[in-house]
Each structure stands twice: as C-alpha cells, then as structure tokens.
Amino acid sequence: MRSSLGAVLASLLLSSCGGGSTGQPVSHPAPELGDLVISEVMANPIDTGNDASREWFEVYNASSKTLDLGGLEVSVPSNNKPPFVVPAGVIMPPGAYFIFADSADPTVNGGLPRVDVAFGSSVQLVNASLTLTISLGSTLLDSVSFATIPNGSSLFLVALDPVSNDTLSNWCVSSTSYGAGGAGSPGAAATDSCVPAPM
Numbered sequence: 217m218r219s220s221l222g223a224v225l226a227s228l229l230l231s232s233c234g235g236g237s238t239g240q241p242v243s244h245p246a247p248e249l250g251d252l253v254i255s256e257v258m259a260n261p262i263d264t265g266n267d268a269s270r271e272w273f274e275v276y277n278a279s280s281k282t283l284d285l286g287g288l289e290v291s292v293p294s295n296n297k298p299p300f301v302v303p304a305g306v307i308m309p310p311g312a313y314f315i316f317a318d319s320a321d322p323t324v325n326g327g328l329p330r331v332d333v334a335f336g337s338s339v340q341l342v343n344a345s346l347t348l349t350i351s352l353g354s355t356l357l358d359s360v361s362f363a364t365i366p367n368g369s370s371l372f373l374v375a376l377d378p379v380s381n382d383t384l385s386n387w388c389v390s391s392t393s394y395g396a397g398g399a400g401s402p403g404a405a406a407t408d409s410c411v412p413a414p415m
C-alpha cells in the first residue's frame with residue numbers, strides 16, 4: 217500500500233516539474249538545398265602583413281526555418297585541407313546573416329561586430345581564384361567562385377538566393393567600413409550601392 221502511494225506521489229511530482237514538453241531540448245532541422253546562401257566574402261581584408269586572421273564570410277538563412285548548422289562543412293578546395301565542420305549547437309534563425317570568421321577575437325579579427333562560427337586555420341580565403349563551398353553530407357548547399365578579389369573590401373550579393381550568387385554580376389564591392397578590417401556589412405544586410413565586382 218505504502219509503495220503504490222509512493223509511486224503515485226512520485227509520478228505526480230514528475231508530471232508537475234519537467235514532464236511534458238517543458239525542459240525537453242528543442243531540435244531544429246538541418247539545412248536543405250536552397251536554405252543557405254553565401255552572401256558576402258571578405259578574402260583580402262586590410263591588414264599589416266598576413267591577412268588571415270581578419271578573413272570572414274557571411275551566410276544568409278533564406279528559409280523560414282530555424283536551422284541547426286551542426287555538421288555543416290566549409291571548404292576552400294584549393295586549400296587541400298579537410299573541410300571545417302561546424303560544431304553542434306549553432307542554431308540559426310530564419311533571415312539571419314551569420315558571420316563565419318577566422319578568429320572570434322575582436323583584437324585580431326579586424327573589429328567584427330560578433331562571430332557566429334570561428335573556422336581558424338582550417339579555411340583560408342585565398343586572394344585570387346577563390347572557390348568557397350558549404351555542404352552537408354553529400355549535398356553541396358552553396359558554392360561561390362571569384363577569380364579576382366578586391367583589396368580591403370568584401371564582395372556582397374544583391375540577390376539573396378543560392379542560384380543568383382553563381383553569377384558574378386550579382387556581386388558588388390563594399391564601400392562602407394565596419395572597422396580595421398575594411399569595408400563590408402558583416403552580420404547584416406548590405407546597404408551600399410553596387411560597385412560591380414571585378415572580373
């Protein structure tokens with residue numbers, strides 16, 4: 217008798233504190249083709265020698281979903297390195313512009329407003345003939361290529377979808393400075409008028 221009453225009390229206690237949906241981890245879907253767009257690339261920032269620590273690029277969530285970026289692979293094929301893999305727990309709201317940067321340290325990254333993903337030396341944004349890809353498993357989610365990279369300015373995309381960014385005429389050179397790293401709009405929609413990207 218006592219033990220069954222104890223079981224009832226225990227189940228009441230459980231249901232009143234944490235049973236049901238509260239306290240459960242919320243899971244979010246992984247990105248699918250068309251969800252993520254590489255929207256801005258700063259491969260050649262203003263620097264005092266080696267530009268690597270100030271390199272960054274931006275990814276836009278064009279979907280209406282909150283996405284779990286864990287496992288996303290970032291690669292510059294010409295680096296001849298294994299891809300950088302985004303760690304678990306990076307959750308991206310719809311419409312967000314996320315900053316992927318070499319370094320999360322504002323004293324060396326050129327004054328980025330924040331960093332959502334730090335890729336370190338795994339990814340190097342070369343200053344010419346750059347191809348940058350983001351993939352999940354065997355699915356290539358987006359890829360951009362630039363033969364010529366401006367010095368001290370990012371390239372930003374004017375049509376935010378993963379097909380338009382394959383066309384160079386949809387890319388523009390930033391003109392508004394964000395900090396010591398040069399001109400760009402890291403983490404936000406670009407507002408500069410378009411100076412066409414170099415061929």
Ligand SMILES: [Ca+2]
Pocket residue numbers: 259260261267268271340341342343
């Ligand atoms: Ca570079």
Ligand SMILES: [Ca+2]
Pocket residue numbers: 255256274313372400401402403404405406
């Ligand atoms: Ca931007």
